[in-house]
Amino acid sequence: MIPEGPRLGGNPSRFRLKATPLITVMLGSMLTALPIIAQSPVLPPVGLLLLLSWRLLRPELWPAWIALPLGFFDDMMSGQPLGSAMCLWTLTMIAIDFSERRLIWRDYWQDWLIAGIAVIFCISGGLWFARLTGGGGTIALVAPQILWSVLLYPFVARQCAWLDRWRIMA
Amino acid sequence: MARPPSRRPGYDRKAQYGLFAGYVVAVSGAAVGLLLIVVAMFDPTGFAAIRSTAGEITRPISATMRQLVSGVGTVDEQIVAYFRAGSQNVGLRRQVDANRTRLIEAAAIEQENLRLKKLLKLVEDEDGEVVAARLISSSSSSSRRMARLNAGKSQGAYAGMPVRAPEGLIGRIQTAGPNTAEVLLLTDSQSIVPVRRAKDNIAAICTGLDDGSLEIRSLNAGNNPFKPGDIMVTSGTGGLYRPNIPVAIIVRVEGDKSIAAPLANPARVEAVIVQRPFEATVTRPAAPAPADEAAPAAPVAP
Numbered sequence: 001m002i003p004e005g006p007r008l009g010g011n012p013s014r015f016r017l018k019a020t021p022l023i024t025v026m027l028g029s030m031l032t033a034l035p036i037i038a039q040s041p042v043l044p045p046v047g048l049l050l051l052l053s054w055r056l057l058r059p060e061l062w063p064a065w066i067a068l069p070l071g072f073f074d075d076m077m078s079g080q081p082l083g084s085a086m087c088l089w090t091l092t093m094i095a096i097d098f099s100e101r102r103l104i105w106r107d108y109w110q111d112w113l114i115a116g117i118a119v120i121f122c123i124s125g126g127l128w129f130a131r132l133t134g135g136g137g138t139i140a141l142v143a144p145q146i147l148w149s150v151l152l153y154p155f156v157a158r159q160c161a162w163l164d165r166w167r168i169m170a
Numbered sequence: 171m172a173r174p175p176s177r178r179p180g181y182d183r184k185a186q187y188g189l190f191a192g193y194v195v196a197v198s199g200a201a202v203g204l205l206l207i208v209v210a211m212f213d214p215t216g217f218a219a220i221r222s223t224a225g226e227i228t229r230p231i232s233a234t235m236r237q238l239v240s241g242v243g244t245v246d247e248q249i250v251a252y253f254r255a256g257s258q259n260v261g262l263r264r265q266v267d268a269n270r271t272r273l274i275e276a277a278a279i280e281q282e283n284l285r286l287k288k289l290l291k292l293v294e295d296e297d298g299e300v301v302a303a304r305l306i307s308s309s310s311s312s313s314r315r316m317a318r319l320n321a322g323k324s325q326g327a328y329a330g331m332p333v334r335a336p337e338g339l340i341g342r343i344q345t346a347g348p349n350t351a352e353v354l355l356l357t358d359s360q361s362i363v364p365v366r367r368a369k370d371n372i373a374a375i376c377t378g379l380d381d382g383s384l385e386i387r388s389l390n391a392g393n394n395p396f397k398p399g400d401i402m403v404t405s406g407t408g409g410l411y412r413p414n415i416p417v418a419i420i421v422r423v424e425g426d427k428s429i430a431a432p433l434a435n436p437a438r439v440e441a442v443i444v445q446r447p448f449e450a451t452v453t454r455p456a457a458p459a460p461a462d463e464a465a466p467a468a469p470v471a472p
Binding site for chain 2: 039046129
């Protein structure tokens with residue numbers, strides 16, 4: 001009797017291959033549904049971190065426009081003005097695509113650098129959009145969030161890699 | 171690791187066009203996102219339907235988890251209280267004794283107040299309570315300060331209604347869905363509450379600072395009359411918020427503004443109460459009678 005579990009040579013279902021990354025990013029965005037009543041932006045944008053992890057781990061997985069529906073979903077969940085993550089995440093994906101044409105060799109540290117820049121761009125951009133639509137606050141308000149989001153990226157990337165192994169092995 | 175060659179379609183025309191179309195979609199989508207932001211600049215609650223749909227979807231999850239973890243927000247306090255139990259016990263005992271006499275005094279004053287109000291023929295208006303519900307989640311990854319309420323239009327909670335806890339003011343409802351509502355918390359910089367100092371009637375404006383604290387500005391410019399420890403309550407000016415709801419305690423004075431901490435912490439309150447918007451004019455139904463007397467008297471005066 002062969003035990004159930006990951007094994008080489010099997011064919012994972014198409015649904016699992018396509019849907020696992022999408023579902024994980026959406027679950028990451030849905031973390032704001034946790035019963036935390038925050039008094040400042042404390043929760044890292046887990047949806048964004050997962051999107052970056054999947055994108056940097058599997059460049060062939062998604063076209064750049066995938067950030068549009070995922071960003072829209074994140075806007076619905078996060079409380080940011082609608083369109084904020086749609087715009088910022090898509091711009092980030094396009095920028096990563098173009099940076100890959102320049103970078104010939106890429107390793108772990110460069111991935112982290114790219115993700116760090118993307119996180120800083122998206123969080124401060126989100127703050128700017130929130131200010132435009134009636135909110136307030138300075139960059140000092142989101143600085144802690146930026147810091148631990150950047151620090152959290154390697155962990156999230158690791159979990160993505162682990163999930164990815166499960167995803168492609170039937 | 172060398173860069174994966176995935177983004178190069180090579181000589182395949184179809185793949186080249188596909189890649190190009192993908193970028194066109196992405197760029198135009200980003201532009202649409204910007205456009206939505208511009209729309210939101212002029213109409214911040216414009217996409218309320220979409221937001222409340224998300225709220226409705228996540229409501230069962232959030233509400234269930236909220237019931238499971240209602241104590242999590244106060245874990246740190248409970249640990250500290252455990253370590254300081256002895257000295258705290260003595261301190262609290264003394265405080266209880268002091269409070270008991272104050273309570274008796276307050277009861278007497280309340281009686282007197284009631285009698286005086288009857289003399290003035292003021293009718294106490296009803297409390298205006300609509301529904302009691304829980305805050306189930308919040309915009310914890312955004313720089314806006316909103317919370318989601320586990321009650322909506324079907325429970326009678328509509329946009330614009332003030333929300334309070336027993337400890338003090340929480341905020342007001344910004345958008346309401348069928349079963350959930352978005353509450354603009356007191357600490358959001360869009361929230362502006364007219365307040366007054368509890369012990370005298372010095373009026374001020376209370377604005378959120380987005381980081382959990384509030385900014386109190388006195389209405390009479392020039393000097394800042396407030397000191398740390400002053401309690402601010404709603405003044406009822408301009409309607410919406412009922413008068414005498416506790417709002418904040420001043421912790422620091424910075425030039426002509428004061429920094430205050432809200433008295434009700436939304437993370438800690440068990441349940442909140444949605445109230446009807448307050449209208450200052452309904453408190454005096456007997457007003458027309460004196461007005462009739464005053465009208466003939468007016469021409470005599472000059």
